[in-house]
Amino acid sequence: MTTINSKVPEGPLAEKWSNYKAHQKLVNPANKRRLDVIVVGTGLAGASAAASLGEMGFKVLNFCIQDSPRRAHSIAAQGGINAAKNYQNDGDSVYRLFYDTIKGGDYRARESNVYRLAEVSNSIIDQCVAQGVPFAREYGGLLDNRSFGGAQVSRTFYARGQTGQQLLLGAYSALSRAVNKKQVKLYTRYEMVDLVMIDGRARGIIARNLVTGKLERFAAHAVVICTGGYGNTFFLSTNAMASNGSAALQCYRKGAYFANPCMAQIHPTCIPVHGEFQSKLTLMSESLRNDGRIWVPKKLEDAQAIREGKLKPTDIKEEDRDYYLERRYPAFGNLVPRDVASRAAKERCDAGYGVGNTGLAVYLDFAEAINRLGKKVVEEKYGNLFQMYEKIVDDNPYETPMMIYPAIHYTMGGIWVDYELMTSIPGLFAAGEANFSDHGANRLGASALMQGLADGYFVLPYTIQNYLSDQISVPRFSTDRPEFEAAEKAVSDKLTRLMNIKGKHSVDSIHKKLGHIMWNYVGMARDAEGLKKAIAEIEALKKDFWTNLRIPGNKDDQNVELEKALRLADFIEMGELMARDALNRNESCGGHFRVEYQTPEGEALRDDEHYSYVSCWEYQGEDKAPVMYKEPLDYEFVKRQTRNYKS
Amino acid sequence: MDKNINIKVKIWRQRGPKEKGFFETYSLENISQGSSFLEMLDILNEKLINEGKEPVVFDHDCREGICGMCSLYINGHPHGPDEDVTTCQLHMRKFHDGETITVEPWRSAGFPVIRDLMVNRSAFDEIMQAGGYVSVNTGGVPDANSTPIPKNKAEMAMDAAACIGCGACVATCKNGSAMLFVSAKVSQLALLPQGRIEAARRAKAMVAKMDELGFGNCTNTGACEVECPKNISITNIARLNREFLSAKLKD
Numbered sequence: 072m073t074t075i076n077s078k079v080p081e082g083p084l085a086e087k088w089s090n091y092k093a094h095q096k097l098v099n100p101a102n103k104r105r106l107d108v109i110v111v112g113t114g115l116a117g118a119s120a121a122a123s124l125g126e127m128g129f130k131v132l133n134f135c136i137q138d139s140p141r142r143a144h145s146i147a148a149q150g151g152i153n154a155a156k157n158y159q160n161d162g163d164s165v166y167r168l169f170y171d172t173i174k175g176g177d178y179r180a181r182e183s184n185v186y187r188l189a190e191v192s193n194s195i196i197d198q199c200v201a202q203g204v205p206f207a208r209e210y211g212g213l214l215d216n217r218s219f220g221g222a223q224v225s226r227t228f229y230a231r232g233q234t235g236q237q238l239l240l241g242a243y244s245a246l247s248r249a250v251n252k253k254q255v256k257l258y259t260r261y262e263m264v265d266l267v268m269i270d271g272r273a274r275g276i277i278a279r280n281l282v283t284g285k286l287e288r289f290a291a292h293a294v295v296i297c298t299g300g301y302g303n304t305f306f307l308s309t310n311a312m313a314s315n316g317s318a319a320l321q322c323y324r325k326g327a328y329f330a331n332p333c334m335a336q337i338h339p340t341c342i343p344v345h346g347e348f349q350s351k352l353t354l355m356s357e358s359l360r361n362d363g364r365i366w367v368p369k370k371l372e373d374a375q376a377i378r379e380g381k382l383k384p385t386d387i388k389e390e391d392r393d394y395y396l397e398r399r400y401p402a403f404g405n406l407v408p409r410d411v412a413s414r415a416a417k418e419r420c421d422a423g424y425g426v427g428n429t430g431l432a433v434y435l436d437f438a439e440a441i442n443r444l445g446k447k448v449v450e451e452k453y454g455n456l457f458q459m460y461e462k463i464v465d466d467n468p469y470e471t472p473m474m475i476y477p478a479i480h481y482t483m484g485g486i487w488v489d490y491e492l493m494t495s496i497p498g499l500f501a502a503g504e505a506n507f508s509d510h511g512a513n514r515l516g517a518s519a520l521m522q523g524l525a526d527g528y529f530v531l532p533y534t535i536q537n538y539l540s541d542q543i544s545v546p547r548f549s550t551d552r553p554e555f556e557a558a559e560k561a562v563s564d565k566l567t568r569l570m571n572i573k574g575k576h577s578v579d580s581i582h583k584k585l586g587h588i589m590w591n592y593v594g595m596a597r598d599a600e601g602l603k604k605a606i607a608e609i610e611a612l613k614k615d616f617w618t619n620l621r622i623p624g625n626k627d628d629q630n631v632e633l634e635k636a637l638r639l640a641d642f643i644e645m646g647e648l649m650a651r652d653a654l655n656r657n658e659s660c661g662g663h664f665r666v667e668y669q670t671p672e673g674e675a676l677r678d679d680e681h682y683s684y685v686s687c688w689e690y691q692g693e694d695k696a697p698v699m700y701k702e703p704l705d706y707e708f709v710k711r712q713t714r715n716y717k718s
Numbered sequence: 719m720d721k722n723i724n725i726k727v728k729i730w731r732q733r734g735p736k737e738k739g740f741f742e743t744y745s746l747e748n749i750s751q752g753s754s755f756l757e758m759l760d761i762l763n764e765k766l767i768n769e770g771k772e773p774v775v776f777d778h779d780c781r782e783g784i785c786g787m788c789s790l791y792i793n794g795h796p797h798g799p800d801e802d803v804t805t806c807q808l809h810m811r812k813f814h815d816g817e818t819i820t821v822e823p824w825r826s827a828g829f830p831v832i833r834d835l836m837v838n839r840s841a842f843d844e845i846m847q848a849g850g851y852v853s854v855n856t857g858g859v860p861d862a863n864s865t866p867i868p869k870n871k872a873e874m875a876m877d878a879a880a881c882i883g884c885g886a887c888v889a890t891c892k893n894g895s896a897m898l899f900v901s902a903k904v905s906q907l908a909l910l911p912q913g914r915i916e917a918a919r920r921a922k923a924m925v926a927k928m929d930e931l932g933f934g935n936c937t938n939t940g941a942c943e944v945e946c947p948k949n950i951s952i953t954n955i956a957r958l959n960r961e962f963l964s965a966k967l968k969d
Contacts, residue, residue, distance in 0.1 A: 119856075122856065123855075123856040126855045126856060137779055137785070137787060138777065138787065138838070138839055138840070139839065139840070139842065139843050139883065140843075141785075141786070141843075141846075141883055142779055142780075142785040142786060142787050143785075144779070144780060144785070146780065146784050146785050147780045147782055147784050147785065156862070156863075158863060194857070196862045197859050197860065197861055197862045198854075198856060198857070198859055199862075200859075200862040200865075200912065201852065201854045201859035201860070201912055202851070202852050202854060202912070203851075203852045203875075203906065203907045203910050203912050203913045205872050205873075205875040205876040205879050205906065205910065206862075206872070207872070207876075208866075208867055208868075208869050208872045209869065210869050211866060212866025212867050212868055212869065213863050213866055214862055214863055230876060230879075231876060231880075233784065233880065236784055236880075236882075237876075237879060240879065243846070244846065244850055244851035244852070245851060245854075245856070247843070247846040247847040247850055247851055248847070248851040248853060250843075250847045251847040251848065251849075257843070259840065259843070282832055311779040311780045311781070311785065312778060312779050312780075312781060313779050345752050346750055346752060346753065348750065348753050348757050348760065348761055349753075349757065350754070350756065350757050350760055350781060351781045351782075353781075353782045354782070458802070459782065459783060459807070462783075462800070462803055462807045462809065463754075463807070463809070465720070465752075465809070465811060528856045528857075529856075529857075532856065575768075577763075577764055577767045577768065579760070579764060580764070621767060621768075621770075623766075623767055623770065623771065623772045623773065624772050629775065629832070629833055631773065631775055632767065632773060
């Protein structure tokens with residue numbers, strides 16, 4: 072029986088990280104120059120890790136799928152970043168940020184990791200300000216904060232509705248400086264296509280140059296995966312078009328455990344789907360729930376009249392509106408966590424109260440805020456989001472309420488990592504959304520930016536040294552070694568196989584089918600029967616893919632369709648893994664909601680006795696079912712409770 | 719109200735940087751005006767693939783107007799006819815039934831074509847690497863609230879920092895100048911006490927790199943400001959000129 076060793080340091084919760092740092096092994100400056108690290112990805116985690124490791128003296132190779140690191144999808148995060156600064160004197164502390172994150176994750180995250188995250192959160196804000204990130208400020212010149220879901224304090228720092236952009240540009244500037252100093256070598260328009268292992272350790276990657284189509288080999292002493300999540304398994308999501316789960320799956324196929332794949336977050340405030348041709352969904356920041364009130368009509372006939380275009384939302388009288396979040400969750404109101412808000416929207420729409428022409432939408436109304444604060448203040452706070460909404464929907468949210476509906480946004484699951492962010496493969500690390508570590512079954516708003524930067528700036532630069540310290544006498548590997556030869560050949564063969572299918576259907580048309588299966592059976596409400604159906608249908612879709620796919624062009628040339636096909640092959644596998652994990656977890660927790668397991672009020676019903684563990688899936692080969700191991704989550708410091716946002 | 723329209727799209731096709739490009743015209747029927755411009759191109763590509771032809775290559779990623787990846791020159795305007803949007807936020811309701819829409823890549827000496835509508839904008843990365851940062855290492859920095867910054871200064875810095883690095887300013891400029899891009903970063907950092915310290919060095923280094931990479935000079939036509947999807951103001955160029963001159967005078 073394989074046991075999972077998470078390498079959590081001994082000692083009281085608040086002292087684990089300082090104890091670790093005090094006793095870990097270090098690498099001296101002369102030896103750092105002899106050690107190479109590959110960082111895949113240039114989002115918040117990747118750029119901050121690459122810049123920090125480069126500054127320390129390691130030789131870093133950093134890979135970017137877009138034409139510039141500044142375009143990584145972290146850039147699209149809108150609302151903010153959490154930190155336990157307690158600048159507002161409203162009772163915040165490291166412990167409280169830790170506690171809110173653990174509770175928000177429905178007690179399915181590792182206590183020690185989450186505590187460390189809360190602990191380093193303050194340094195992130197300091198670092199970003201020092202880089203010139205223009206956070207919002209008060210007239211006195213000090214930093215401003217706002218509230219986000221799942222918290223009763225204001226701990227979210229923000230830069231208008233573009234916080235992710237500003238934080239990423241900060242990390243990108245640090246990275247640019249490291250490139251200038253030749254501490255980091257940057258490879259743009261490259262996509263990792265396989266991990267290379269030598270004697271059981273991660274020692275390099277095969278990457279495809281997306282401009283020439285050529286496969287290239289890169290060796291290093293350690294590899295760090297910062298490639299984000301796998302939300303695009305659903306085809307329609309708030310992720311960017313190139314966001315994919317392939318790097319993570321390559322690691323999984325080489326033996327890295329995949330943890331909690333079923334934990335995906337459905338964000339409650341996205342612009343609703345408008346048609347068959349739609350390519351992606353757009354998020355409206357959670358920060359809008361600070362001032363926007365969510366409602367649907369109280370009367371079924373009003374909802375129907377709205378759907379038929381006979382009534383406008385502004386025609387519905389105040390007493391005929393159901394502010395269902397305020398009604399169900401008086402203590403948190405519109406600021407309940409995302410999983411709770413999403414399910415509540417689905418519940419109302421399923422019951423027939425949904426609006427919009429499809430009935431799959433609810434209102435997010437700013438009329439009260441505009442009355443209270445004035446249009447100018449609302450515009451200052453949310454102007455860019457309102458403009459974005461208007462450009463897409465062609466409707467003015469200052470006058471009529473926004474329409475929103477939940478959509479796939481983030482994946483809490485990811486590559487399994489221990490306390491040091493190392494995967495089950497020695498020398499292979501994962502950071503940011505690509506790992507599973509900190510958000511349990513549900514991520515709180517403004518915590519993704521915090522985690523990405525915590526991992527990259529303040530965790531990995533320490534923990535990776537503990538691994539590299541005994542690698543100092545290992546010489547650089549030649550990429551002519553048979554391991555590289557074999558890995559490149561396997562990728563090349565796979566590309567040939569894809570090109571040779573010569574079927575009739577485009578990648579996107581098959582991806583859309585996968586998206587439907589996922590949304591219908593592995594989405595917001597799951598049950599055993601549906602999940603079994605999903606697994607069977609995905610199996611059939613896989614055959615469809617490998618017999619009917621058509622890719623124009625050549626394999627050794629720039630070929631966008633071939634890039635998409637490679638990613639889709641992995642999304643299909645990912646979808647199956649998600650369904651399997653969801654089927655195994657006979658409980659509801661956070662974003663994983665099994666309809667068989669709910670309280671009489673329709674809230675998630677956890678089963679701590681049987682499912683208080685991280686499910687770690689191990690690959691067994693193509694067409695073989697993966698094996699699951701359990702990392703038990705023993706809560707030493709926090710008493711697990713039923714999540715309560717009502718009182 | 720959005721309806722369905724029939725259109726023709728006249729698109730620049732070019733196999734590679736050294737090859738000769740040409741326009742090809744495609745007809746599309748029943749395009750919903752509620753779809754985005756890039757979704758219209760997705761529909762075109764789906765059609766081309768089904769016909770066994772090679773799809774049109776174009777850059778795009780976030781599709782919500784923030785990554786700066788999309789870069790199309792539509793009917794003579796970078797990012798098309800709508801105001802304050804990137805190509806991905808442009809919707810087909812801005813076009814009418816029967817219209818022929820001309821789509822070209824960014825055209826500038828600084829941005830060579832890679833294929834079709836995709837161009838190489840690495841020059842922007844190189845300019846950033848020359849000095850677009852505050853020289854601090856990770857760790858060892860003061861508390862975030864130790865230096866108060868006047869709200870209006872922080873707001874002005876944020877206005878400049880909103881640049882998405884798409885390159886529309888260069889594409890629209892008759893001189894192919896990158897001054898708006900460079901000045902936005904120089905301004906953002908010069909306005910903040912953290913960046914003020916190396917403002918002179920930064921301005922000189924970024925301008926020198928811009929000149930080296932073949933971008934043209936600024937002749938104050940103001941086209942960049944008009945076409946910028948994020949409303950970056952040319953007052954930033956004035957600030958850059960001041961920073962640059964005062965730095966040079968001190969040399």
